Amino acid sequence: VDIVVHNAGGAGPHPGALAIPDEEWQGALDLNYLAAVRLDALLAPGMRERGAGAIVHVSSAAVLTPVGPFLHYVAAxxxxxxxxxxxxxxxxxYGVRVNAVSPGRVATPGGEATRERWARLNGAPSQTNADDTTPLGRDGQPDDIANAVLFLVSGRAGWLTGSNLIVDGGEFPRG
Structure with a gap:
């Protein structure tokens, strides 16, 4: 194995951080964090022995502005x-590079379902696109994230390791 991409993720919203049950905290940690640790433990030793490889973990730009209803997800x-x-x-x-990609709002069925659940919890209408919330005026597409991952595993990113590429259309403010 020369390339590892860990792209598992997700967790549902709650009324607030203190309303998240213990089992959902553990589930969020298992899926969003520990699954990557376990995958790397299986595959990174071979990369280290060969002296080459690239690992990319898909995180979330939501880490930049954590909110209570998703705190279990964001913390993981x-x-x-x-x-x-x-x-x-x-x-x-050992010549093995490890980086992360942090997507913002991406148009996927899972993301739409989570946003609809969040809107129902708040008694608000579901926001179907990012025209008003993302400076680039659109939702990200899966290809936007895939292209960032492809860059990070390519030779063009050969001097990048320990980096986190935020791909969010400007959605999350940063200083």
């Missing part, structure tokens, strides 16, 4: 980002 993705940076330092001397 923040752990994934920290883990990615730490693993990059461990594997870099």
């Amino acid at each position: 993705k923040a752990a994934l980002e920290s883990y990615s940076r730490g693993l990059s330092l461990e594997l870099a001397p």
Whole structure:
């Protein structure tokens, strides 16, 4: 294996952080963080032995502005980002690069279902597009994220490790 991309993720909204049951905190950690740790434990040793490889973990730009209803998801993705940076330092001397991609709002069936659940919890109409919330005026598309991942695993990103590429159309403010 030369390339590992961990793209599992998700968790449903709640009225607030204190309303998230323990089992959903654990589920969010298992899916959004520990699954990547386990996958890397299986595949990274072979990359290290060969002296080459690229690992990309898909996080979330929501880590930039964590909110209570999704705090279990965001906390797990923040752990994934920290883990990615730490693993990059461990594997870099062996020629293995580890990076993360943090998507913003992407038009996928799972994302739409989560946004609809969130709107119902708030008694608000479902927002079907990002025209008003994203500076680039549109939802991201799966290809937008895939292209970022392709860049990070390519030779063109050969001097990038420990990085987090935020692909969000400007949705999440950063300083």
